[in-house]
Structure formats: C-alpha cells, structure tokens
Amino acid sequence: MNLEKRRIILRLLKEKTTRRWMSTFTFLVCILFLLIFLSLLVESTLLLSKYSLKELLFSSKWNPEKYSFGFLPAIIGTIYVTILSMVLATPIAVLSAIYISEFASSQKRILISSFIDILAGIPSVVFGVCALLVLVPLVSNYIGPLIGVETTGMCIFTASLVLSVMVLPVIISLSTESLKSLPVELREASLSLGATKWETIKKVLLKGAAPGIFSAILLGFGRAFGETMAVAMVIGGKNQIPSSPFSAGQTLPSLIVSSFGEMMSIPIEQSALAFAALQLFFVVTIFNFLARWIKIKLKKRWGV
C-alpha cells in the first residue's frame, strides 16, 4: 500500500516538473526576442549619442571612413527591392496556389508541392551564385537593351528578380493551406447556385481565404525584407539613392554583411551596423504583428 502511494506521488511530481520545464523553455524563447532587441539597442547607443536620429535616417552620405553615416540610400534601396519583388511574386504565387488547391489532381499536387518545398529549402547563397552567373549577364545583355537602358546587371531589378523567386514558396504554400482549409460546403453551395468554377473561386473562395492569403503575403514581405546573401551578391553595393531600377543600390542587410568582418574593431562603425540591424529588427517585428492583426480583423469581418 505504502509502495503504491509512493508511486502515485512520484508520478504526480513528474507531471509537475515536466510542465514547469516546458513553460520555462517557452518563456526563455520569448525572453530571447527581448534580449536581441536590447543588445542591438545597447550596441547602437554610441552612434545615437553622436548623431541625431534625423541625420542618420535622412542624410544620404554614407562614408564611414570620413565619419558620415547616412542610412537613407540603404533604407530606400531596401523598400525599393522589397516592393518590386513582391509586385513580381504575388500574382504568380496566388495564381499558383489557386491551381494547386482547386485544379490539380492529387498526383500533380504532391509533385508540385514537393518541388515548391525544395525551392524553399535551397540556401540563399545558391540563389545568389545562380543570379550572379545567369541573371546578371541576362539583365545587362538582353533585358536592359530591350527596354533601352544601359545597365551592368548589378542592380535593384536583378536583386528583385532573385528575391521574387525566393519568396514564391513562402506565399504559395501558406496560400494553398488557407484555400484548402475552406469547407467543401462553400464550394458546393456556390456551384449548386449555378456559378462556374472560376466564379466560385473569385467570389467565394478568395474571399474566404483572404485573411490567410494576406498574412502569407505579409510574411513573404518580411522574408524579402531581410534576405541578405543573395541580394548582397547582385545589388551592386552602391550607397546612393537609386535613380532607376537598373542602377546599383544597397539594402540594409547587404550593408551589414558586406562590412561586418572588416570593420568590427572600429567602435563607431560597429555601432552603425548594429543600428542598421536594429532598424531591420524593428520593421520585421512590426510586419509580423501587422500580419497577425490583419488576419484577425479579416476573420472577424467575414466571419470565416
């Protein structure tokens, strides 16, 4: 009897400790987020104490060796590249998602999905190398002359092309998920009222899956925003406000990756790079919260 009691107590104890362990770990992950934010903030203080936020964010002169740190070209370059790549990728991704969830036979679906998953798993440096060897000459020798601009191929446009390929899998798989999760009754009801398949998709399914698709696009945005290696290899690393999509530029991540190893020992430059990282961190965080919020809002509105 006594033995039985001990066994029960031990089991309950185990139960308690495992739960505590799990909650501690989960909590630690959340703390990590704050720690990263704080450490970047601390690292940036040196720069922020010497320059006003206004001149950092709105001056376009970046020359660390002469102690001028203007982030404007990199900020504009980042926005430019991100938006251009999303404009290229979003329509393709959404249409692909519709095809996969509504039209493709199950065999095709499995085949396509596995290819898309592979695309998502390819390291970004591989994309960068491919872009440098294939896209850059393509843009400078064919696409540029076709449009009638002179370009070296190392430019905003090329970087956007690479990025659009890289964010495709993210948007496609998430959009497919939200289309698939719609109840069959929706489709059946719409079709039984005499709507064609395309009308059903356009008027019913896309509306129903909108919150999911929207947050997929925003997550793609976040991914494009922070992509580093592939962009750094083809953007041309020029700290000036780009005059056209075919001129070289710079993004915040490429700025960080191209000067970090060399300049770590100069406190002010290290601080400047930490500040660039802080800006990225800030924007990506906002984007993630925005994606969540929009999803919730839309769900409420359409009652899906």
Next chain:
Amino acid sequence: MNNKWVRFILILLFLSGCKSGREERREIRVSGAWALYPMMLVWAEEYGKVSGVKVEVAGGGAGKGVSDVLSGQVDIGMVSRPIREEEIKEGAFYVAVTKDAVVATINSKNPIIKEIYKRGLTKEELRKIFMGEIKEWGEIVGKELKDDKIIIYGRSDASGAAQVWAEFLGNYTQGDCKEKAHANFDGDQAVALAVSREKNSIGFNNLNYAYNIETGSFAEGIRPVPIDLNENGTLDPDEDFYSNREKFVYNVSIGKYPSPPARFEYLVSKGPFKGEAKKFVEWILNEGQKFIEESGYIKLSPEKLQEEIETLNRGRRK
C-alpha cells in the same frame, strides 16, 4: 542503482584526470583578414613541423582579427590594411610580415589595349577614370571610338584592397570609389569575373587574381594596367614589368611598383608580442619568409625586414 553510482564516480575521476597539471599552453590562435589567410595556413603548418606548436587559423576579416586580439580571444590578428588610429588607441601593436599588390585590371579585348601597353596610364589618368571624369576609352588616346563607354567596377565588401586602391588614386576612401563605380562586387574573384566578361570595364584586383598562379601568365580574359610612373607618355623598359607574374612580383618587392597600391600585410597583438606568439612571429620574419613566394605573396625587402624584426623586439612602433 548501485551500479549507476559506481559508474558515475568513475567517470568523474576520469574527467578530473584529464586536466591534471597546468603546463604552459603550446598552441597559438590566429584570426583575421582573408587576404592573409592562405599564407598563414602555410606558415602554421610549417611552424608546426619545426616547433611542435599547434597554430589554429581562422578567417573572418581584418576587423574581426583586431577585435579578437583586443578581447583576448586570439593571440594574433591578421590585418591587410593600414591599422586605424582607433585600433592603436585600444592597444593594437602591429608588425608587417609580407606584401601584396593591387593592380588595375582591364578586359583583354579592351578597345585601346595596344595603346595602353605602349604608353601605360599615369596615376592622374587612372584617378580620372575611377572618379568618372574620363568617360570613354577613346578620350585617353584622343580618338572617337564606337561603343567605348568605360564601365567601372569596384568592391562592395569592406576590403583592404579597395582601401589601398583609393589611397593610391589620391585623398579618397573606399566609399568614394564605391559611389563612382557602376557596380560593386563581393570579393576579388567576383570583380575579376566581371572584368573578364565586359570589354569596356576597368576594376582592381590583388595580383593573384590578375595573374594565373600556376602558369604565371595573365588570368583568363583580364590584363593588368601598366602604370606610366615617370609620366613621359611611354612605357619605358624599366616600367614595363607586367608581362608575367614573376617579373611583376620582383618589381613590387624592390619597390619599383608604387606603394600604395602595393600594401603590407600585418600581424597584430594587444601590446607587444609575448611568449609563444612572439616566437612564431620571429620565425615568420626569418625562416618563414622562404614560403612567401610559392604562396603567391611578396617578400619584404631586406631593410624593411630588419626594421620589423627590431620593432618586434622593441615592442613598440617608432
């Protein structure tokens, strides 16, 4: 149960046996500039053979080398650019151990390549080209040519090569060159590749990318730009040393090729070099010099070598 405890205690005993007796650490840790990394690997291996000391080498860039050394994570940092004021203030002490050189590179099908090899380009002409003041190749030889708009390439990553090149052109920084370039690339290899693909381009490379290390002749599709040093409008016999790697390296080491763009590569420590690290650097400045040329670097001149050995022993720069 009993068995478990016995095992546990045995393992503890075993582990404590590992760290018995603190003898002096017979290993040296090095990190820093990629430009010096291959050379350092050779030195590390050869030094290991003669002394039995293990030298661990890591890359990461010049800045990483200096900050690692200052924070005590490594014993020696490698730097391939002049040491900055801020770093010296933090206590960085440095010794030059080898040289390398940066040359301007053009495509082998450049529209005026024959003229360039006849007359060379003066420093001023190079400055005007890299600063975008001369826009067409034809301007240099006073001819109207078709399709000869100069395309300037540079480095997007912070690099010693780009800094010494900017220094050579005049009172410029890498940032100035970046802004004037049509495109910047990550790494020497990428610049060389781009120059070999675009006939109107000009860039700059470490000599190991301008010449093929195995054959000693020019690298595929690119040519080094000869500099007209005395600015008399022709390339005199004593200025014409670009035809192969060996000749070029020799002329850099005797100081014929200007510095910058020839540059020293430094080893850095926090305060004077001490103990095993000092012995290693001493070996590099003596026996270690014989491995330099086969690795694609340039020896220090005997006077400079002497000076650096004295500096190492003095423990401070003059």
